[in-house]
Amino acid sequence: MILRWTSIAFLSGVVLFALAWFLFPFPKDELSRYPAAMILVDREGTPLRMRLGPHDVDCRLQYHPNVTTDWIGKAVIAAEDKRFWSHPGLDLLAMGRAVFQNLTGRRVVSGASTLSTQTIRLMHPRRRTLVAKCVESFRALQLERILGKQAILEQYLNRAPFGANLVGIEAASRRYLGKEPGDLSLAEAALLAGMPQSPTRFRPDRFPERSRKRQGYVLDRMLALGMITAEQRTQAASQPIVLRRDAYPFQAPHFCDLLLDEWSGPEPQSRDAVMRTTLDPGMQRLAEETLRRHAATLGQEQVFGGALVILEVKTGAVRALVGSPDYRDKSHAGQVNGAVAPRSAGSTLKPFAYALAMDQGRITPGTMLADVPRLFRDYTPVNFDGQFNGLVTARTALMLSLNIPALTLVEQEGADDFLRLLRQLGFTTLKKPASHYGLGLALGNGSVRLLDLANAYACLARGGEWRPYQLTDVGTSSGRCPHRHIFSSEASWLIAEMLSGDERAATTTGHRADVRLPRVAWKTGTSSGFRDAWVVAFNPDYVMAVWFGNPDGNPSPALVGARAAVPVMWDLVRGLYPANDAPWFARPAGIQSRLVCSVSGTPVGPHCSTTSEDWAIEGVSSAKPCLVHQLKADTGQVTGGVVVEERWPTEVAAFLRDRSGTGIRTRQDETQFRLVSPLDGTVCRKIDDVAVDQRLSLKVETRGNECLYWFVDNRLVAQGLGSTPVSWPLERGHHVVVCCSSSGQSSRAGIMVE
């Protein structure tokens, strides 16, 4: 009878167990769920930054135990579960002994838990009740079926707590001893293997003696199990433990900040906890050093911010990004990332207006554009240098960054269309409606980010194909990232041609020596009021973008694109191509050479007398012959010969007529620009005990009526128009007074106030 009931009970137990086994399968997803930290590494695998897991847990998953050679696996088994390799997940022998000890009321020596049940508990902490123990045992048996011994040991080692915020042996090994778990000595392995039972109490950095005692216990167990010899035990026990903390990596800080900010992909789990970025360590070093060196010089002229981006054309991968000269410089907002701060674009957007005009067939590099005074709907612009050039080719207009031709092109395109184009190019910061910017968008009245600017130029360098910039390897390797054609390869090539070459290089003052450098196309920009200096350069390999300015928007006379940023660009080119062997763009098939009238720059008509060669886009560039040279209407009969006259639009004709007159200054005019008050070497006296405001009048002799910027000791103190007088409240000491015109002319004087 008893036997029968026992067998029924046993059988129903087995059936229930089997039922539960199938009804409650092991939650396999949880095996890959860790509070994992994410390590950002550069493209060569060197750590840049570590982002801790939830609740700032430091858990790293690189370690795969080698059970035959690594001490840590053996030490953990000796300390926690000596029959690990043979039991089915539960140590029945130990359980039996525990039950016996409980029943006989003797001291409980062993909790009978195995590495398998402990792994379950680490994955899913439960209150220590009998029911919880049954559930854990059940799950441990399932775990053994799914994983096998080696993988369970790995799960345990990656989940065990090691004091402080450390979870898993990889983090513990690196943070306490500065080495990988596989490199731990017997003594070190025994020290760490003793910790998970009571991670805080056995911390070797806080309680060295207690932790040493625990190490002895683990070594004893290893000796008892025959894992080590007595000699090895003695040796390990006498070996001094040297704690050596591995510092958390902190490289390319702005790049990592940006990546962690923008990262929206799946959280890396298990083995993917290492995120490979696009950063190239060599280029990043070059970028950091170059920026720091030039920033040191500019700092003397009150310019404290600067940023630099190097982007690979083919993939859109960001190879270097520096957001400030010194991340740790709190006094100048060093942590603010200048590469993604919206700043006034200056002339840097003009090439896109030219490329669009070329794709619409309206201009070619040789087309004559009028740089003459004219009224636009909202304002009367002047050029950066306050002069007008009359008729110039599109090539020259872009090279000299003339304002009127750029405005005219955008006017023809329509401000709405130009804004739409810029948004397609990825300028996310141009959020306001077209009416807000107006035509001024061509002159840079919108704010852009350096990184977006670099990426937009990459579109030109890629033959007109736009794709998003990449910070991680994920997008670049899959090749699935979105891309779209914005410009034709012909228009892109023409822009690169116009912005490069020897003639172009010679326009940078002081860098004639660099004309022999590899060929690059480049465009500068200076925002109004000397607040931002830009340069973006590109060749088929890379786009290099440089910005200088102050995080708080303070102006400086040094902030002229060509003066501040271009030397940095040349240094980068030199650094990227030490052997002078950079590639250049191949001419697209659709580019044709044609003869144009050298006066109008349009295809030769029947009455044109001089011609020159020009590039055109086959089937796209306008083929309309020259309309400027026409027969004079009524002279034919009188003289019997043919008289040709030039017919220009009213404004151009007026300009050409007035050129010899007095009204308009041209580049040919010699302009005088010098300080008349104060004169260099002036000594003035500030009188105490006088209530009146004592001011020094500032005056410059100039024939123009452009905007003037007055700086005292590199601080902007006043702005004025032409001869309008301005003044400066006296301060005692030596001072340098500088007046800059918006055309870049300047005059200075050293003064002394007693």
Ligand SMILES: [Zn+2]
């Ligand atoms: Zn002509």
